[in-house]
Amino acid sequence: MASDNLKQLLKSAKTKGDIAGLARALSLIDKNVIGSLKVSELLNAPQSFRIGITGPPGAGKSTLISKLISQFRSRQLTAAVLAVDPSSPITKGAILGDRIRMHEHMDDEGVFVRSIGSRGHHGGLSASVYVMTRALEYFGFDIIIIETVGVGQTEVEIMNVADCVAVAVVPESGDSIQAMKAGVFEISNVFIVNKSDRPGAEQMVKELESTLGAKIFSTEAINGKGIPELANYLISAREKQEWKKQRAFPKRLQAEAAALFAEKMRQDINKKIAKIKKPRDLSRLLR
Amino acid sequence: MASDNLKQLLKSAKTKGDIAGLARALSLIDKNVIGSLKVSELLNAPQSFRIGITGPPGAGKSTLISKLISQFRSRQLTAAVLAVDPSSPITKGAILGDRIRMHEHMDDEGVFVRSIGSRGHHGGLSASVYVMTRALEYFGFDIIIIETVGVGQTEVEIMNVADCVAVAVVPESGDSIQAMKAGVFEISNVFIVNKSDRPGAEQMVKELESTLGAKIFSTEAINGKGIPELANYLISAREKQEWKKQRAFPKRLQAEAAALFAEKMRQDINKKIAKIKKPRDLSRLLR
Numbered sequence: 001m002a003s004d005n006l007k008q009l010l011k012s013a014k015t016k017g018d019i020a021g022l023a024r025a026l027s028l029i030d031k032n033v034i035g036s037l038k039v040s041e042l043l044n045a046p047q048s049f050r051i052g053i054t055g056p057p058g059a060g061k062s063t064l065i066s067k068l069i070s071q072f073r074s075r076q077l078t079a080a081v082l083a084v085d086p087s088s089p090i091t092k093g094a095i096l097g098d099r100i101r102m103h104e105h106m107d108d109e110g111v112f113v114r115s116i117g118s119r120g121h122h123g124g125l126s127a128s129v130y131v132m133t134r135a136l137e138y139f140g141f142d143i144i145i146i147e148t149v150g151v152g153q154t155e156v157e158i159m160n161v162a163d164c165v166a167v168a169v170v171p172e173s174g175d176s177i178q179a180m181k182a183g184v185f186e187i188s189n190v191f192i193v194n195k196s197d198r199p200g201a202e203q204m205v206k207e208l209e210s211t212l213g214a215k216i217f218s219t220e221a222i223n224g225k226g227i228p229e230l231a232n233y234l235i236s237a238r239e240k241q242e243w244k245k246q247r248a249f250p251k252r253l254q255a256e257a258a259a260l261f262a263e264k265m266r267q268d269i270n271k272k273i274a275k276i277k278k279p280r281d282l283s284r285l286l287r
Numbered sequence: 288m289a290s291d292n293l294k295q296l297l298k299s300a301k302t303k304g305d306i307a308g309l310a311r312a313l314s315l316i317d318k319n320v321i322g323s324l325k326v327s328e329l330l331n332a333p334q335s336f337r338i339g340i341t342g343p344p345g346a347g348k349s350t351l352i353s354k355l356i357s358q359f360r361s362r363q364l365t366a367a368v369l370a371v372d373p374s375s376p377i378t379k380g381a382i383l384g385d386r387i388r389m390h391e392h393m394d395d396e397g398v399f400v401r402s403i404g405s406r407g408h409h410g411g412l413s414a415s416v417y418v419m420t421r422a423l424e425y426f427g428f429d430i431i432i433i434e435t436v437g438v439g440q441t442e443v444e445i446m447n448v449a450d451c452v453a454v455a456v457v458p459e460s461g462d463s464i465q466a467m468k469a470g471v472f473e474i475s476n477v478f479i480v481n482k483s484d485r486p487g488a489e490q491m492v493k494e495l496e497s498t499l500g501a502k503i504f505s506t507e508a509i510n511g512k513g514i515p516e517l518a519n520y521l522i523s524a525r526e527k528q529e530w531k532k533q534r535a536f537p538k539r540l541q542a543e544a545a546a547l548f549a550e551k552m553r554q555d556i557n558k559k560i561a562k563i564k565k566p567r568d569l570s571r572l573l574r
Contacts, residue, residue: 037573043566250564257563258556261572265552269545276544277537279330285548286324 003038049238052162071231127263159187160255163243166190171200290325336525339449358518414550446474447542450530453477458487
């Protein structure tokens, strides 16, 4: 059974701290998300603090995450990154992404990075993110970062996956911010104005302060400026454990159930519709 | 039974040529799309030529459609318009739309106009469009125009609903065209550069000609310029009957089945996920 393989792979990876085994387990999950639910270890995984990082392309999210991870590691916290990469039509971009992102943590066993291409499987991508995140929790990471590009559908779902959502922008993002769904602002706990050495940064911080209730940080991720403050804030949010109460709301679990159920239906539907040959056959859908 | 009501209403509306009865039948369908499949008249409806008209907001689609209808009417062809109006959060915009659109055909029994607001029911909206279109075919319109705004998901679905897809743009649409999904170009049979008296129109036609295989028309819908040529092209496409062969492809029917099935599942899902209370409950989704 595929789920028995996954169970063994996950348990062995966790016991040995085997990152390569974990990577293989995630691939199995991505191939068969719904079947993975048979693995009780995933359903009963301990909870890691999940940080969602979203924002327009070019906001420097990968660099921000890489620098945040250095801060987490300096305090003995392990971290995994799940980067949802919508630029990838098949998985080409995602595989490339795995290699070029977070290069500086390549040899650190306490850091794990995985990209997922969107491959056109809309609801299915969310389902994969949910279950892969459970696998990372089972493995035992202290912090899990879910990176998404804040355009399209993904940024709303991140509120349900993550315990804390940070939106990263740059001073030039004015137009992008206008174009971002209003939802992004409602879901964000933290706002990051990155590349804050550029003109317009101060103005942007002021505007965000006047319109948002969220915490705002100015950073220059590339040279580490503002990163310790941001990391401190996130680590302290993790320690406060308020997120565990929020995670216990049925709403969160039900959003996950909805994404998983949608994926199951998507798989079922293709089998069913292939049998539709005449208009009368449409009435079969009632059954 | 609700479907018996719908059946009676449809039959009586068709017999009497009762447009108001048809409008009530469409409302019943929109409220219970899946239940409507019990009405065999919808599944065995005759086929009308379905024209999809899409394009960015401000391209003048409603005016274009109104002028096209005048051309169709002058040749004794009846026409129905199904306008998918994503701007409407509830149905406010849609109801308003019904009133202000196509005002000049208000007293013509051979013309029917209906707007549908997207009301956030994504797949459900497609399902409604499919089944409402069947109802319009059953009623016996010669031509059915499905109008959608060419942003987001809708423009890809229109290829499966319509027999001929026309994309309308204006000379200022350069950026919108860039932002439109590549899919729009692949699906379009006809390209309309409307408001062609504006600067840049000629240039746009030339650019489209060099990049697209589709037929291109320059129009000034507001004063009728270019409309007879466009109408002739569409009427002649209708007469050629090539679209009936394309409609017979299982692919078309299966796309409809997929939208309907997705809607059925969407209705089922909310009941199911409400029962999810603990992580273990997620395994129920497997059943």
